[in-house]
Structures are given as C-alpha cells and as structure tokens.
Amino acid sequence: VIRRIAIVGGTHGNELTGVALVRDLEARPRITDGLEVRTLIGNPGAVEQCRRFVDRDLNRAFRPSELANPTLSDHESRRAREVAAELRPDGEPAVDFIVDLHTTTSNMGVSLLLASSHPLELQLCAAIMARVPSRVLLLGGLWGSELPYLKTLAPHSLAIEVGPIPQGVLRHDILEQTRAAVEATLAHFSRLAVTGTPPADSTTLAAFEAIENVAYPLDAAGRPLVVHRDLQDRDWQPLEADQPLFVAADGTEQKCLPEWVGLCPVFINEAAYYPDTAFVLTRQVELPIGSSD
C-alpha cells in the first residue's frame, strides 16, 4: 500500500509548472485521507537561475553507482546525494512513491512516464487516464540496468510531463492539467489506502514503449537539419511512409525510413534535447494491468 508520497517539482530548473505546484502545496497543505504527502524542489540552484541545470542534468544523476561515488563534486552530483539522503536515508525509502513533475516544449499533452510497468503503477495510470486525458510512456527500455532518474529513489514512481510549453514559462492551462493529474494520483492512492481495494478501471492499458532515440541528421557542414513542419507537433501519431521528417537549409527533405512506418515519435524537437535527439521513437503496446497483490 502506498501511504507516503513525495511530490517533486523543479528537478529541471526551467520547468516552472512543477515548481509552482509544489509551492502551492506548501502554501496550502493538502489533507488527503490515509496519505502523508511531502514536497520537494529538486534542483533549487537551477530554479534560482531558471536553467535546466547548473553543471549537468540532475535527472540523469541518480544511478546507484554514481550516488555511491562521493568524489563526484559537480553541483548536480552533490544535489543528487542530498536528495537521496532525504528520500532514502541510510538506503531505506522514506517514501513509497515519487511523483516528479516535468514539462516539455513538445506537443505531448499530459504524459505519464513510467520507469517500470509494475501493476501498482499501471493501475495508477489507468485511474489518471479515466479522469485526465493523458498517455502512458514507458521509458525504462532506453537505459541499461541502471536508471538515472530522481524518481527511482522510491520503490514506485511516476513522472508527469506536460506540454507544449516553453522553458521558463508558466501557463494557466498547463498548470491546471498538471494539477489535475496530481489530484487524480492522490485520489487514487487515498482510495486505495482507505478502502484497501484497487479500482477496476480496466484490465489492460494502452501505452507507448520507447525503443530508440533518433538523432538529428547533419548536413555536409555538420549542422543539424530542422524538424520538418509535417513532423512538428505530431507527437504520438504513427509515422507514415514517405512522410518528410527533416529539412535542410537548401530545402532538401529527409523522409521517414521504411522501418519506422507505424512507430510513434514523442519529444519531437524538445528544446532540452537539441541538437542531439530529434525525437524518441515508441511502439504502441497494450499491457495487462494485473494485480498488485
């Protein structure tokens, strides 16, 4: 049973939505039956500067092997050890679940990002999707045996990533969508904690499984091509044969590879991934939700 929940904002310092929601919760603490809700600003130093990070991406600094290495002295490695000491003192989880709040410049709507597909997490996502239009993205497969995310400090977790929104901006609509997903999360776990019975929203869950980061192609001068207007903003939509994906300065287009047809790109032209990853390819999957007993 999930009783102790941490809601984290500002893991990336220029994603203001999570910071604002955490500060709202701190200003007017939320009483939720059966739950202990705590809040945390992930990277206050980066929030202060309104930058994604100071030295390196904090949300790539939580691999166990890195956390255990006290010689790493950059800003985020030190902050990662502080956050770990707070959320997992002496290696024991102080919280059962972490909700990490993010935004994206891509046209992804409300995305529910899972590092694993434990029944407890899939049940939560089904409950959120029943209340808030949203999609589930499984990211675990992009990494090796060690995941680098802050949320992996707890036994179970969810990242809520909402867009499109520029870095450094708060939008009323994005704020409300994110707040609704957080409220649905707390309502779900509160119901579970109080009644003890999981909801029967559905038996399978439609999800998207990340399979590959696609790099920007480079032109002859080594400059990245630009995401084509026929791809821009079409996150989650299956790629079509001959769909133009990139355009060079001279107007030449690069089209969809035959083996990508039917796969669904996400994080298309995300600012934080420029000029490395142009999009993440995913495959639609239908997951049995199962029982968490």
Add this chain to the structure above:
Amino acid sequence: VIRRIAIVGGTHGNELTGVALVRDLEARPRITDGLEVRTLIGNPGAVEQCRRFVDRDLNRAFRPSELANPTLSDHESRRAREVAAELRPDGEPAVDFIVDLHTTTSNMGVSLLLASSHPLELQLCAAIMARVPSRVLLLGGLWGSELPYLKTLAPHSLAIEVGPIPQGVLRHDILEQTRAAVEATLAHFSRLAVTGTPPADSTTLAAFEAIENVAYPLDAAGRPLVVHRDLQDRDWQPLEADQPLFVAADGTEQKCLPEWVGLCPVFINEAAYYPDTAFVLTRQVELPIGSSD
C-alpha cells in the same frame, strides 16, 4: 538610399531562428542587386551556451553613454563595444540599415519592431506587410532619450520578432516566416536601390504603439500571479471590460482595469520578461507613411 545592410542573428543566444538564418546566408551568400549584405552573430558567447545572455541583456547594452564607458567589463558590455566597433567604426556607420532577428515565446506572429517611425522604415514595413502577414510595433516610447538596442548602431533599422516559439528551439514554420520577412526586406531595398523610386504600397500604415510595461501582480506571499487562460495567446487583441487577466493559486482572478479597455497587449507571458513584465500595452495607431526624400 539604403545600400549596406547588416543582418544580425543571435543577439539573444537562445533565439535560434536568427542564428540559423545568418548561418544559412553565410553558407550560401545571397546576391541582391544594388545591396551589400553582411551578417553578424550578435552574442556568440551566449549562443554557445544557448542562453539569452551571459551577464546581462546585450540588446539593452547599446546606449551611447554605456558604449562610451570602457570601465564596464561584463561579457555583454565588452561584446557591445566589439559590435559597435564593427558596425560603427570611429563613430561612422559602416552600414545604412540593421535587421536584427529575434523570436518570442508569445503568440505574436511576425512582428516588425521599430525604434523610430522614419518614413524609410514605415515604407519598408508596408512593403513587408504586403508580402508577409505581419504587424508593426513601435517601441521607442518605452525608453527615454537613449535607446538600448543593438539595431540603433545604424541610422535606420528593423527588428523582426517571430513567435510563438520556445527558447532553444528551431521550428520550420517560424524559420520560413522569418526568412520571408528578411527576403521582403532585401527585395524592397534592392528595388529602391536599383530604381530609385519608393513603392506606393499605401499612404498610411496601421501600427501598434507601445505605451506601458505591465508588471505581474504579486500575491500576499510575494509570488507573481499567473497569466489567465483568457489572456494567454491573445496578443494584439483589444482588452475587454472585465476580462480576467491574472489568476492566483487560490483561483481568484484579477480583471482588466477600466482604463485598459481597448488597448492591445503584446509580449503576453514572454519567457524572457518573467517574472517582471507580464505584457506590454499598446495603442493602435494609423501613421502617415510620408516621403523619405
């Protein structure tokens, strides 16, 4: 007559559109009858870091009194003196006209920003508007006797500011819109330089005159309110009586002041102005274009 034109991108280092267009022009120089076109990256140090600036806003560092002060040693003050030495060596303009390329996170479309309303500049704007859907914004009134903009190094100038686009992102559509406005500028001055006669596109020009920067209201805890969804993205649209403009964390709204009704906000929720300026109020004006002879 305008013969020597500088096209500047990257005055703000995270506005990638201008940087890309300048690099395109450098890779494939454009031959334009009657014109000498040169290019410049405004703030290469900031472009390198994909930040608006390193120490301070370069596009606020060109007041004559500041340029003349060699004791200012921050990154942008030094860069401003370098740019001035290149575009106005020994105080004499090396170019007749500067086009400075910018982007905004606000929903402003193609905006033609003028520091003055010289007939030569108004004629250019009319010529651009005849080819590219765009609006003219007069910003001179927001400043005292000294304007701080890079473009004021030349006798005449235009900033082309296109949005909405996040900082740190290149979009095909925004790139094409900006390119079209640059092409229209060069075509106009080329025609003038070759034929000597200005076009008679129209005798008056519809424009928006900036009259006031409006600050974010603060809540009791000193946190800025959020731009209300009924204002977000409605740049250029006249404010209405009782229109909600801001919302607090507890849901209370702040409505349009009676004296603002009919005025048109721009730069609504612009990332670079957060958390200071929520929007810039403008008044619609009809300017006689006049003759530049």
